[in-house]
Amino acid sequence: MNPLVFLILFPFLAALFLLVIPRDKIRRAIGYITAIIILGASIYLLYGNFSSTVQYFDLGSDIVNRAMLITEGLIAIYIAYMSLKFRKYYPLVLIVLQSAVLFYFELTMPYQAEILNNLFLDKLSLIMALIIGVIGSLICIYSFGYMREFHEQHREVKDRRSVFFFVMYAFLGAMFGLVFSNNVLWIYFFWELTTICSFVLIGYTKTGEAMNNAFRALTLNLLGSLAFILAIFYLGTSGGSMALDQILLMDKAVVLIPVALIGFAGLTKSAQLPFSSWLVGAMVAPTPVSALLHSSTMVKAGVYLMVRFAPIFEGSAPGVALSLVGGVTFLIASGIAISQSNAKKVLAYSTIATLGLIAACAGVGTYEAVWAAMFLIIFHAIAKSLMFLSVGTVEHRIGSKDIDDMEGLVTRMPGVAVMMLIGIAGMFLAPFGMLISKWATLRAFIDINPVLFGLVAFGSGITVFFWAKWMGKIIAVPRAKEIVREKINRDEMAVLAVLAILTVGACVSFPLVSHYFVEPYVLGIYGVTAQLGQDNIMIMLLMFAAVLVLPFSMLYFRKKGKQLPAYMGARPSAAGRFSGTAGVEKELSLNNYYLERLFGEAKLMKIGVVICVALIVIMFLLTGLNYAGVPI
């Protein structure tokens, strides 16, 4: 069997098994085995295609296309039913419009018959497949233990775990399909599947808030899908090809309209401003869902598509507008992250910010920018999944997602705290992954667009602030010793450890990743590629060695020094307390700065939405002008 077909179909098969098996133990066993098979298969894919550049697979058949169309019809009916049931009319209108376009197109213009190579594999899809296969299945493994605890702690939520795991695994299959498809109609099909999967997962608890947020996610993503299907319709009616590789070869001026539409779809799916609210709302779902949505699936589908079409955006006016949307989103979302004390919301906004950076790279579209974007995708997927799963584990133990409640985790839950510290370091500190990418981004932007450089310069100062204060909370040694006794599930811990090792490993091996994956792809598309200078690689590895070796000096420092209580204004007081005026003793508590007045969510969001809506309108205006023959 073709490994691509296996990777697409097997998760669906596993999902069906998980749906029908009622007993938790057996279900878990099957879940573990199938997750490991998916993981192994994606690594096998890497092994088998290590040196090849692009391969196409001729797999098209009418039956497959029909089946997809029927599935799409069923999904539309399901969405329409749910919308009516919950009286949400926006998704209803959108799905009707979208289905009308789709069915009209499919039934009147049988374009798909022209495409022979429906599946393909190049280095970008290989990287994406590895992210989905490795990180996605690790999250699935983690979720079995997590969901059991979840239902123990939330008795009020109806246990629908079989549906939960069904959708989680199906999600992986849909993502594999999305990154392997060369047929735009197939991409669209899998794109719809990811939308519906996330809808079900966000609404898992069925509370009012969960359903509202699920519908918000659905509405915004359907808006993107509508743009997507219009792009396909335009391509079809203007005689363009349905094959991805052909579209990339076509005259830029001709494909600019559909690509701008697809860029718009990408913006909705990757939760860029003004569409970001759905991803923040998705936080109501159980934590593994957030981890999955943020790291290896869903939002990565959006940026994947934008990066795919980056060569068309390069140097075009819509590309400039798109990259500015990304840049503004990076700055605004980072700013909002400062004002959040809920760990999951901080993570959500940092995801939106990073995706903004990737979107900006895609919009710029030069070989350097695409190089940087690919690294951002890789490093972000690993570090962010690690962060979400650690937060999930901590949340179940201390009963809070608030960062201020994580004070002193380093002594209360040392194991998870170390994982979290690695994850945070991976997100913002040199010489870890994200920073390597940010460095490449800055270099790529300065040649093309100084405004983007400015946005990133301001944004990166902000990122340092909110990550470092979180780190500070974790390592603040608590005054009163209180150790969290409850044992952490061994499987959960193993997943966290693997992800932590991957975070560190990806950083150490980034020159190899660059050489074997990223550079060949960029070279294949652009004929040139970005590289890191030897000197810089040496410096990075030197810094990395320093950061890795330094913690061992703790062994020495741990023994040194006479211990005294902290300075309390020269007034002696018991540990954890201070003597205030008139001899009143008070409990001491320290909370982080959130700088609400400067970085408040509502205020910044308003600014960001206005700017980004304007930029998107400009993007379409410029595309239209371009179409009308006005040189821009």
Next chain:
Amino acid sequence: MNLLYGLVYLIGAPILGGIIIGLDRKITARMQSRVGPPVLQPFYDVLKLFEKENIVVTRSQNFFVFAYLLLMALTGIMFFSGGDLLLVIFAMTLAEVFLVLGAYSANSPYSFLGAERELIQMMAFEPMILLSAAGMYLATGSFFVSSIAAATTPLILLLPGIFLGLLYVLTIKLRKSPFDLSATQHAHQELVQGVTTEFSGSTLGGIEIARWYETVLILGFVYLFFGFNPLVAVTAIILTYLLQLFVDNTYPRFKWALALKSSWTVALVLGMINILVLWLYFKGGL
């Protein structure tokens, strides 16, 4: 890249930095009509600190300061060996983060306050220094310090806005008033000693040495604007430092919001406009 210069920095910077701080204290004293300590006083202070008992709140806190000192020296070596300017900036951030983490780890109110404020200061400082790197790249075509320092065109003429902006935020890095929010040599009762409150003995000495390294590194940035003529460059560095001293002694301390807003405004107005003009000139074909 030339590691020899880096080595010279490693050994020479603490000596030079200590003397600069010594002169700083002497001149400051004269501005305040005091006699002031001997120029070598910083060295006496640090030597004395190393003889003192090491008192800690938590045992891990000194580790972070050690990392801070080591990484600050490494940053300077990267800079003076002629490395990539962006990497130098990121390494400096890394070093600073370790100092902040040390302050957090003690979990004392004063050091906590200092740590939060130090982070705000870093946030205020970072955009301008990154924009400076961008400006130098546009002017010389390279991010490498070695190429920038060797440029024969006077960068100061191309980057006047960026130089002024950098002057403004350098005050943050030199821990001078009005930006001595997080740690200060002068007494501020609500602050005590900010980030350094809970450090003592040889650890405090380590922080002081790191500060010497940092001061020389910061002044190295000023040098880059005048790389075409070393004599002019040294004069410029001396004048810059005197200006900082003057401001330090004449301005009251800002609140954090004003510090942040004003630094960002300066970066946005002076820095960004300079960059846009330069970009249009070199890349935009004007």
